[in-house]
Amino acid sequence: xxxxxxxxxxxxxxxxxxxxxxxxxxxxxxxxxxxxxxxxxxxxxxxxxxxxxxxxxxxxxxxxxxxxxxxxxxxxxxxxxxxxxxxxxxxxxxxxxxxxxxxxxxxxxxxxxxxxxxxxxxxxxxxxxxxxxxxxxxxxxxxxxxxxxxxxxxxxxxxxxxxxxxxxxxxxxxxxxxxxxxxxxxxxxxxxxxxxxxxxxxxxxxxxxxxxxxxxxxxxxxxxxxxxxxxxxxxxxxxxxxxxxxxxxxxxxxxxxxxxxxxxxxxxxxxxxxxxxxxxxxxxxxxxxxxxxxxxxxxxxxxxxxxxxxxxxxxxxxxxxxxxxxxxxxxxxxxxxxxxxxxxxxxxxxxxxxxxxxxxxxxxxxxxxxxxxxxxxxxxxxxxxxxxxxxxxxxxxxxxxxxxxxxxxxxxx
Ligand code: HEC
Numbered sequence: 416x417x418x419x420x421x422x423x424x425x426x427x428x429x430x431x432x433x434x435x436x437x438x439x440x441x442x443x444x445x446x447x448x449x450x451x452x453x454x455x456x457x458x459x460x461x462x463x464x465x466x467x468x469x470x471x472x473x474x475x476x477x478x479x480x481x482x483x484x485x486x487x488x489x490x491x492x493x494x495x496x497x498x499x500x501x502x503x504x505x506x507x508x509x510x511x512x513x514x515x516x517x518x519x520x521x522x523x524x525x526x527x528x529x530x531x532x533x534x535x536x537x538x539x540x541x542x543x544x545x546x547x548x549x550x551x552x553x554x555x556x557x558x559x560x561x562x563x564x565x566x567x568x569x570x571x572x573x574x575x576x577x578x579x580x581x582x583x584x585x586x587x588x589x590x591x592x593x594x595x596x597x598x599x600x601x602x603x604x605x606x607x608x609x610x611x612x613x614x615x616x617x618x619x620x621x622x623x624x625x626x627x628x629x630x631x632x633x634x635x636x637x638x639x640x641x642x643x644x645x646x647x648x649x650x651x652x653x654x655x656x657x658x659x660x661x662x663x664x665x666x667x668x669x670x671x672x673x674x675x676x677x678x679x680x681x682x683x684x685x686x687x688x689x690x691x692x693x694x695x696x697x698x699x700x701x702x703x704x705x706x707x708x709x710x711x712x713x714x715x716x717x718x719x720x721x722x723x724x725x726x727x728x729x730x731x732x733x734x735x736x737x738x739x740x741x742x743x744x745x746x747x748x749x750x751x752x753x754x755x756x757x758x759x760x761x762x763x764x765x766x767x768x769x770x771x772x773x774x775x776x777x778x779x780x781x782x783x784x785x786x787x788x789x790x791x792x793x794x795x796x797x798x799x800x801x802x803x804x805x806x807x808x809x810x811x812x813x814x815x816x817x818x819x820x821x822x823x824x825x826x827x828x
Contacts, residue, residue: 444495447488451480455528455548460812461500465507465765467789469497475789478813479528508764509741513780515771516822521785524553524814525562533575534807534816536800542807543584544816545573552576552584552597557818565597567604575619575796579643580626587617587630594620594628594641594648607646614639614650619663619705619796621671623686629671631660638663638673638684638691651689655680658693662705662750662796670729672714674703681706681716681727694727697734705796709752709774717747717759724750724759724772740779741768749797753806754821758797760808766790769808769819786813 439445439458452458467475472493476482482489524531529546531553536542542555550567565584567573572590579585584597592615593606609615614637620630628641632650638660640649653660659677666672671684679701681694696703702720709715714727718736722743725736739745739761746763747770757772766783767790773779783790792812799806806819 440499442495442499444491447491448495451482451488451492452476455479461496463506464500464791465505466500466503467496468502469493471789472496472500474787475791475813478523478786478815481527506744506763506765508745508761508766508768508781508783510768510783511740511770511779511781513771513778515780517769517782518820518822519782519785519817520557520820521787521815521817522555522557522560522562523787524555524816525564526551527814529814530811531814531816532809532811533796533798534809535576535578535798536805536807537578537582537584538801542816542818543576543578544809545576545586547572547574547589547811550590552586554584554599555816565602567595567597568593568606571595574617577620577622577628579622579628581643585620585622585628585643587620589616589618592616594630594639596643607641607648609639609650610648611650613637614648619661621663621665623665623669623671624667625669625686627686629663629665629684629686631663631673633659633661633676636660638671638682638689640686640689649689651684651691653682654691654693655682658682659702661703664706664708666708666712668712672706672708674706674716676702676704676719678702679720681714683729696725696727697736704748705750707750707752707757709757715750715752715757717750719746719748722746722761722763724757726774737772737777739770740781749794749808751797751799751806753799753803753819758806760784760794760797762793762795767792767794767810769794784808784810784817786810786815789813 529549534544571588573586574589576586592609596605618631658675661676662674669686673682679696683692704719706716722745723736741761741764745761748762750759761768768781770781792810797808809816
């Protein structure tokens with residue numbers, strides 16, 4: 416039986432089995448793949464991948480696990496993957512050409528399989544990231560490429576990292592219900608536990624102009640505020656059930672804006688009273704991973720559920736949406752205002768595309784996000800550097816963080 420037929424047969428049978436038994440197509444090397452690759456994640460990620468040549472499977476898996484010490488197992492795995500999962504078009508992206516040229520500079524972070532994410536620039540130019548699956552924070556000096564990793568308390572599972580007004584790296588302990596502070600000078604870590612058990616998963620955080628740290632708690636359906644001076648944590652429930660508060664940004668006036676990853680809404684938090692107001696978005700099926708705020712106070716958000724981007728004007732209540740080039744299943748995810756335009760990614764497509772949307776002309780341009788020689792993985796959070804000169808991105812599958820800059824002719828300036 417040819418492999419693809421075998422694969423459909425296996426998938427058909429697998430439908431009757433529990434999820435854990437979802438089987439890969441049977442062929443030599445399958446056990447090795449199931450044994451080695453399922454240590455960190457389900458084999459469904461392999462099945463949903465864009466498929467690769469043997470060389471590219473080698474490059475890709477080398478960003479997750481070092482198999483060079485066991486060449487026989489490595490060969491069995493690569494032979495199997497190349498045969499069972501050659502390049503496919505199941506989630507193919509629809510790139511859009513355009514006039515702008517951009518540059519990607521990439522760094523591969525040291526500890527493999529850490530799910531590196533959420534790079535953020537410190538005032539000294541260093542770039543910090545969170546290694547969510549390995550309980551670590553990392554720091555990169557982009558000038559030299561030197562990197563350092565700091566171990567966090569076991570189980571912290573840092574979802575994100577921010578640099579505080581005090582110069583420390585503040586992280587959300589998504590796994591152990593804390594906010595943490597890492598002093599980069601001493602390596603000392605202070606943890607601020609959530610005051611109630613129902614608040615279990617700090618997620619994405621931002622510092623407000625007054626120094627308070629605001630954060631979302633996705634599963635707990637809450638918004639939190641930490642006073643770094645006193646360590647006091649205050650919490651507010653989202654008014655919308657299972658809204659799954661996710662991305663969070665703070666406007667120039669201190670208003671806190673939060674994306675609903677579980678419902679068709681945005682949330683607005685009054686920083687003084689902590690009152691949370693729901694802004695319903697028009698269509699059922701809408702879910703919003705993240706948002707950002709432009710210089711005019713307009714809220715730009717990704718409609719991850721329906722494959723669009725949206726604009727909300729808090730002054731008029733106007734809401735507008737545009738279809739993302741790669742379609743309804745493109746799952747736009749991270750978003751940031753950068754270089755006078757709206758940038759986001761299409762995480763449901765392969766390659767994961769970095770998209771630029773120009774509000775004045777309502778036009779798109781997009782680029783595949785590289786991870787060394789391959790395209791793989793998901794960009795989950797992106798932020799502009801404090802001086803506005805670069806956009807920091809990452810690919811959580813391949814241990815890569817990257818810096819994006821726009822290339823302009825001097826004459827065009
Ligand atoms: C040490 C942990 C670890 C091991 C072992 C590991 N991976 Fe991964 N892999 C990751 C992480 C982290 C991601 C990203 C998951 C996410 O972003 O949710 C990932 C994602 C993937 C993806 C999805 C890429 C995409 O485009 O979305 C594929 C395919 C993949 N891994 C293949 C493999 C294969 C094949 C093996 C075995 C050789 C393997 N992985 C072993 C950590 C690991």
